Amino acid sequence: MSDKEFTIEDLKRILLEGAGADEGVDLDGDILDTDFEELGYESLALLETGGRIEREYGISLDDDVFTDNRTPRTLVAAINGYLEELVAS
Template sequence: MSNSQFTLDDLKRILLEGAGAEEGALDGDILDTDFEKLGYESLALLETGGRVEREYGITLDDSALTDAATPRHLLAIVQSHLEGGGRSDLAA
């Protein structure tokens, strides 16, 4: 599937499919909340990255996934890849 946008709703869906979530963990304004506070450790983010790669046809560096501390940062990394930039080292 080739999509040109990766939204917060897309990220929430993939997080839930891959790693689940505690009740209400992904509700509200979570863009700048650390993944760790949301209950997602590095292994869950690597699984999320794999799902994003398969669904969106991009390749993400493992370090980019583990360095993305917040949903906003991960959204920016994925969007950069979708736009052809492919940079994994975007500043938080």
């Protein structure tokens, strides 16, 4: 496993840096299984988020990473999968 793990806190930070947060959305609440659209993040915000993750972690994400992973929990797991692949190669 990579020594650099992607956490929910990393995701929250990157979401806030790139797109901010909708009024009334508490990213500090229990959001792990909440759809990104319900959190106020639509395709453009998620594209920005993906770009920031790629630059910060030195990985290349598949185009469908956000359509396949609609919640923070599944996205964090997917990003960690990319990081594990990076270390293995």
